[in-house]
Each structure stands twice: as structure tokens, then as C-alpha cells.
Amino acid sequence: MKTSNLGYPRIGAHRELKRACEKYWSNKISLEDLVETGKSIRAENWKLQQEKGIDLVPSNDFSFYDQVLDTTLMVGAIPERYKNVQKSSKNLLDLYFAMARGLQKDGVDVIAMEMTKWFDTNYHYIVPEFIKDQEFEWVSQKVVEEFKEAKNLGIHTKPVLLGPVTYLLLGKEKEEGFHRLDLLQKLIPVYHSILKELLDAGATWVQFDEPILSTDLSSKEQEAIGIVYNGIAESFPNLKILLASYFGDYGDNLDTVLDLPVCALHLDLKRGQGQLDNVLESEKLKENTSLSLGVVDGRNVWKNDFETSLQFIQKAKEKLGEERIIVSPSCSLLHVPYDLELEENERILSAEIKDWMAFAKQKLEELQSLKILAKSPDYRSQKLFLDNAASMERRGGSKLIHKPKVKHRLEQLEKKDYYRESPFAKRKILQEEHLKLPLFPTTTIGSFPQTQEVRRNRSMFKKGELQEREYVGFLMEKTTETIRLQEEIGLDVPVHGEFERNDMVEYFGEQLEGFTFTQNGWVQSYGSRCVKPPIIYGDVSRPVPMTVFWTSFAQSLTDKPVKGMLTGPVTILQWSFVRDDQARSATCEQIALAILDEVLDLEKEGISIIQVDEPAIREGLPLRKKDWGRYLDWAIGAFKLSTSGVKDSTQIHTHMCYSEFNDIIQSIADMDADVITIECSRSQMELLDAFYEFDYPNDIGPGVYDIHSPRVPSEEEIVKLLQKAEHVLPASKLWVNPDCGLKTRGWEETINALKVMVSAAQQMRETVGQPSN
Numbered sequence: 001m002k003t004s005n006l007g008y009p010r011i012g013a014h015r016e017l018k019r020a021c022e023k024y025w026s027n028k029i030s031l032e033d034l035v036e037t038g039k040s041i042r043a044e045n046w047k048l049q050q051e052k053g054i055d056l057v058p059s060n061d062f063s064f065y066d067q068v069l070d071t072t073l074m075v076g077a078i079p080e081r082y083k084n085v086q087k088s089s090k091n092l093l094d095l096y097f098a099m100a101r102g103l104q105k106d107g108v109d110v111i112a113m114e115m116t117k118w119f120d121t122n123y124h125y126i127v128p129e130f131i132k133d134q135e136f137e138w139v140s141q142k143v144v145e146e147f148k149e150a151k152n153l154g155i156h157t158k159p160v161l162l163g164p165v166t167y168l169l170l171g172k173e174k175e176e177g178f179h180r181l182d183l184l185q186k187l188i189p190v191y192h193s194i195l196k197e198l199l200d201a202g203a204t205w206v207q208f209d210e211p212i213l214s215t216d217l218s219s220k221e222q223e224a225i226g227i228v229y230n231g232i233a234e235s236f237p238n239l240k241i242l243l244a245s246y247f248g249d250y251g252d253n254l255d256t257v258l259d260l261p262v263c264a265l266h267l268d269l270k271r272g273q274g275q276l277d278n279v280l281e282s283e284k285l286k287e288n289t290s291l292s293l294g295v296v297d298g299r300n301v302w303k304n305d306f307e308t309s310l311q312f313i314q315k316a317k318e319k320l321g322e323e324r325i326i327v328s329p330s331c332s333l334l335h336v337p338y339d340l341e342l343e344e345n346e347r348i349l350s351a352e353i354k355d356w357m358a359f360a361k362q363k364l365e366e367l368q369s370l371k372i373l374a375k376s377p378d379y380r381s382q383k384l385f386l387d388n389a390a391s392m393e394r395r396g397g398s399k400l401i402h403k404p405k406v407k408h409r410l411e412q413l414e415k416k417d418y419y420r421e422s423p424f425a426k427r428k429i430l431q432e433e434h435l436k437l438p439l440f441p442t443t444t445i446g447s448f449p450q451t452q453e454v455r456r457n458r459s460m461f462k463k464g465e466l467q468e469r470e471y472v473g474f475l476m477e478k479t480t481e482t483i484r485l486q487e488e489i490g491l492d493v494p495v496h497g498e499f500e501r502n503d504m505v506e507y508f509g510e511q512l513e514g515f516t517f518t519q520n521g522w523v524q525s526y527g528s529r530c531v532k533p534p535i536i537y538g539d540v541s542r543p544v545p546m547t548v549f550w551t552s553f554a555q556s557l558t559d560k561p562v563k564g565m566l567t568g569p570v571t572i573l574q575w576s577f578v579r580d581d582q583a584r585s586a587t588c589e590q591i592a593l594a595i596l597d598e599v600l601d602l603e604k605e606g607i608s609i610i611q612v613d614e615p616a617i618r619e620g621l622p623l624r625k626k627d628w629g630r631y632l633d634w635a636i637g638a639f640k641l642s643t644s645g646v647k648d649s650t651q652i653h654t655h656m657c658y659s660e661f662n663d664i665i666q667s668i669a670d671m672d673a674d675v676i677t678i679e680c681s682r683s684q685m686e687l688l689d690a691f692y693e694f695d696y697p698n699d700i701g702p703g704v705y706d707i708h709s710p711r712v713p714s715e716e717e718i719v720k721l722l723q724k725a726e727h728v729l730p731a732s733k734l735w736v737n738p739d740c741g742l743k744t745r746g747w748e749e750t751i752n753a754l755k756v757m758v759s760a761a762q763q764m765r766e767t768v769g770q771p772s773n
């Protein structure tokens, strides 16, 4: 029996990589310093995993930005627009960062590659771009270099490669007339060259990640998997292939993978528990194929229940024998924080709840314990097991979890609680009378720049170095300045700016009962950006108002209607670590009621426009279509529950970014928000087509400029986008706003861009009804 890990967090236990990257990007440290930081994080991770008894320690799971972008550079799929950067860069990392972030320097002006969500996680990958005559060549040697780097430290690793089928399918065709899978035959030789070099360097195992196998695949896509892995096995008979899919079971792809001549097949037994029986009972399971049993949850922070895991392991052991079992996490540990031991402040994370949890480092220990216990004939009498069982029992019996009042409130819900009083058409008239907004009303999505100054003040306040009075005074100043600024710029619906928030989810988690949070539980979201997901351990309720003070304060500074800003129940759920002792739908409904309480309090305080952000609704969609209906029922239901109790004259907005709407447009319409603001500029308003074709009934604010870039758009550009929008939707339905919040931007570019946006809206008002050319 072996233990294996699929991947380890790479941002550094104290976010060393984040800090080093950001310093390098602002020319504060040299390339050598940055490279050194990467090297020391890798060494630390490898040594730790070795110390914790992991037999198959991954390499090439490290990344300076993203593992999909690493693959793009590895196979030389560098889009044409970076060729000049490639020629002028002295090193591959600068080219790599230009692809990730765009580059505006020394006369070069090149936009970044698109970024989107990695399956149903809050991690973002850089989308590969392909053309019809795409060529591939082995460019970046990273995978071989890192294998050798570990070897020099005396650690024999298992290199991890993103498999070619998933890589191609996650990309986009940038031209018409071909399908990206047609490129497979050109891509395979590059993988073969790499494998040859890895074998020459002494590699034995290679892990191929093909998480696309947890989604619905066509027979052509399944065939592609067969072609790739039969080909590799044939060309490299001495290579031990570990094929890994995760975030779900293999479903209809199971026969395809069981046919493959691989040394080990990884099963995610957290998301796909039922598949172990299917695999063990299948006549197709090859005699020499081992199973990597993903029993330790790589997507959550709860301590492993050894009894459950050991039952899986024993079952597999009885059927296959000990030597064909590998004990693993369900997926890479990239999605969980580093180390629970760093959580030392009991006032933040109580000892009682900490006892129920395991972060990446603790999960390594769990793998080792499971291996030891699985080898023991009477594991239930072992101390390792008894300690774990006692902890499970303490959690099960804890008084912190169940709140009868919350459960009772859920039981009382009626159908009417999920519906607004009147249909949209009637609400719209009442809202127009009440709000008196012009055509093409202008607004922003909520956050304004979270500058170093804002973060430093909060950090000082949290450390006790700044009194509450001073911190609140500082936030009041920022909010006041921001309201004044929005008035000067001429925005019709100002916001308070969200300066008091560390994060749009964590901030709410900190104020809700049933949630706890961490000091250092950082998880990479994209590139150098991290989030600290709150942890939902019990029934959720809202003890006191969360945003009323700041919204009312902002409203007191202006006669314009200030838009209240909340995060919606599905997004709070999706971006938190969620309790695993009840259905996610039940937890989501509890959060919805807490948000409803806040919505009603804002309304009571005279706030007439309330935005409930739901950027994660699309991301939470199950990976298999058959599961969509059930999810959408409860997710859309939760949003409606959180917003339906208001008066007809109160305008509910929602906001979504990173979303493709075509396949869920009916559900978006069912949310019945009076206004939806969406990310649209990077697709040049293409996303609006879904709203047009569906004849979407309510109002829409298609984002008119990209907030991920410091670039200030021109008025002409925005007018063009708005005219495009007006072609598909009547002017009376359109709002004007950026793609998303402005928290990652600087002040200067924010002010300039908003001025241009307001001016473009004015131009549109003047031309309404006139034919545009």
C-alpha cells in the first residue's frame, strides 16, 4: 500500500509567492529573487511531504501563476500577439506573465489571455487559445527541471502533467473551421518528447490530470482519451501512468478509463463515493491496475472520518490486495489552506472547532495514518483510530452546531416567500416613479480601490494597533470621499465603496452565526490573488445588521439613491468551506434567510436599491448536466428567498461575472432581479445574445469596460459597446456600469474610466431613437 498526493498549495505558507510576484511585477525585486522564492517553496513542500510519509510526492504542481498556463508555455501554444514579447524577453517568465496579465511597457501594448473558473472551484485558470493551423513545440522545460531539482534534494517525485485532452478541451478556438480536439495528433508528440526526457532523468511515475473525465464527454472525446493513453503506454512501457480525474466520478466515462493500460487510476471518493463498487465489480478492471483511493477531502477543511475511509480502503484491499492500493486526497490540496497549526488565536478559531478540522499539512498526516491503520488487522483498537473517532464524536455532539430557531424558521417557509408581490412590469413602473432615474442609468458594481492604505488600516485595527474609533473614522472619510467623487463624476446610483470589507464573502462570514474564520487560511484564487474562505460549521443566522451602518451613512451624504451591497446566499456558500453534515441546499437556505433579514433592514432604513451579488451561481453548477436541475432549483430558490420580501418599489439588483449564460438563461430569468449587471466587455457584448434570444424580461447592465486591466477605455469604445447592446435590447432596459467591482484597480484609472463611462451614457441619451450607423 502506498500514499500519494495529487498536488500541494504553492502560494507559500505565509503567501511568500504572492508577495514575491507582486514585488517582481513592480520592479522591487529581481528575477533571481523571484526564482529563489519559488525554489524555496518547492523545497519546503517536497520535504514536508516526504517527512509526512507520502510515497508519491508530486512535482510540477508548483506554478508562478497557473498550471494551465504552465502547460500552454510547455507545449508552446503562445498566441501570435505575444511573439514580439517572446522575441524581446530575456526569459520565459516575463513572456509567461505577459500572457497572464497583459503588458503595457516600452511601446508594447498587449492584452492578457482570458481567465475563467477551474471546474466548480474558486480557482481561475488562463484559457488556452488555439488557431486552425496551431503548431506545438516543447518550449518550457519546467516539468523536467523541477523533477531534477527535487532529485537533487534527494526526493524522487512523481511529475504531474495536465493531460492533453483536458488541456485542449479547456481551451478556445480563436478561429472558425476547426475543433480544438483536431489538434490532438499534433500535441501528442510534444508530450512524448517530455515523457522521454522525464524517463531519462529517472522518473518512474507520472500523474496525468484529466479532470475533464468528471464531465459529460462525447464519444469522440472519450476516444481521444483512449488514443492518448494507449499511445503513451505503448511508447513508454516502463512508465507508470497514474491517471487522475477529480471533482466527481467517471460516470459514463468509466468504461473508457477502465480500458486503459494505466498503472493506477485515481478515484475521487468524496464526490464520487458510489464509483468504488462499480470499479471493483467491473470485469474491465485490469489485473495490474492499482486504485488511488481519494478518501481525504481536497476541497474542504474537515478532519477525515477514518471509519468511512477505512471501509473504502478495506473493501478495495479485500478485492485487489494491499499492493494495489494507493491512499490519496480526493484532488490536489491546492484548494485548502496550508496549515491548521498556524491558527493560534482561539478568539478567532475556537479550540472546539479547530479540533474538527484539517488543512493541507494535516491532510498529509491523515493519509499516513490511514495507511498505517489499513495495514492493521484490528485498526479500531489503535490509538490513531480512537483519537479520530473521539474527535468525530465530539463534533457530532457539539452544542455549537444546531440552532432549533433556525431550523424552525426554515420549516415555516411558504411558496409565497420565494416570490415578489407583483410581476416585474408593475414593479418597474413603481420603481421609475420612486427613483426618477434617467435612461441609461450609470452605476458601479460596488467596490472602489482597496488600496494599501485601506488594507494597512484594517490590518492595524485587527492587530489592535489602531483604535476602533480611528478605524471607523478612517472608513467614514474614505466613504465620504467616494460619495463626493461619484457625485462629481455624475454617477446616477452611487455606492458606499465597500472599504470596510476585507472580502465580499469573508466580511459576511465574520458577522454571521454558524460561521468561523481563520487568520491565515489563504487559498489561491488567481495568480497572486488569494482568498480566505470562511468556514460554515453550524446553523446560520444573522444576529445583528451587517451593512446597514455603512449604507445608511453613505445615503446620508447624498440625495441620489445609494445602492446597498450584499453578497448572495449561493456565492457565500460557494466561496466558503461548507459543513458536510447536511445538504448544501439546507445551508444555502439558512444563509438566504440571514441575507433576507439584511435586505429588509436596509429597506427599512430607506435604501431603495439593493444589489445581491451572485457571481458564483454559474460556477456552482454541477459538472454533469443531469444534476443541473436539482441544483438550479435550490440555488435560484435561495436567491429568491433572500430578495423577495421587499416592497415592489424597492429595486433588487444582482451581479454576475465570469459567467456564460446561454445554458442557464431561464434560471437567470427566474431569479427575477429587477436589474442584472453582468461582465460583458471582454466578449464585446456577445454574452447579451443569450438575453436577446431568450427575450429576457427584466433590465440589464452589460459591463462596458474590463476592470481587470488598468487601461482606461475611450468614450468611443464604450459608446460602440452600448450601441451594440441597444441593437439587441431596448434602451429602456439598459444600465451602464463596469464589468465588476473596482477593488483591484488604482484611483487614477478608476476616476478616468468612470468619467468616460458617464460621458458615454450621456451621449447615448442624446442619441436615443436616432438611427446609429
Ligand SMILES: CN1c2c(nc(N)[nH]c2=O)NC[C@@H]1CNc1ccc(C(=O)N[C@@H](CCC(=O)N[C@@H](CCC(=O)N[C@@H](CCC(=O)O)C(=O)O)C(=O)O)C(=O)O)cc1
Pocket: 122, 450, 452, 455, 456, 458, 459, 460, 501, 502, 503, 504, 505, 506, 525, 526, 528, 529, 530, 531, 532, 575, 615, 744
Ligand atoms: C470576485 N472574486 C472573488 C472571489 N472569491 C472571493 N472570496 N472574493 C472575491 O472577491 N472569487 C472570484 C473573484 C476573484 N477575484 C479576486 C480579486 C481580488 C482578490 C484579492 O485582492 N485578494 C487579496 C486579499 C483580500 C483580503 O482578504 N484582504 C484582507 C487582508 C489583506 C492583507 O493581506 N493584509 C496584509 C497586511 C496589509 C498591510 O499591512 O499593508 C496581511 O495580512 O499580511 C484585507 O483587506 O483586510 C489579496 O491580496 O490576494 C481576490 C480574489
Ligand SMILES: N[C@@H](CCS)C(=O)O
Pocket: 445, 446, 447, 504, 565, 613, 615, 655, 657, 740, 741, 742, 743
Ligand atoms: N460587489 C462586489 C462584486 C464583485 S463580484 C464588488 O464590487 O467587488
Ligand SMILES: [Zn+2]
Pocket: 445, 615, 655, 656, 657, 739, 740, 741
Ligand atoms: Zn463581479
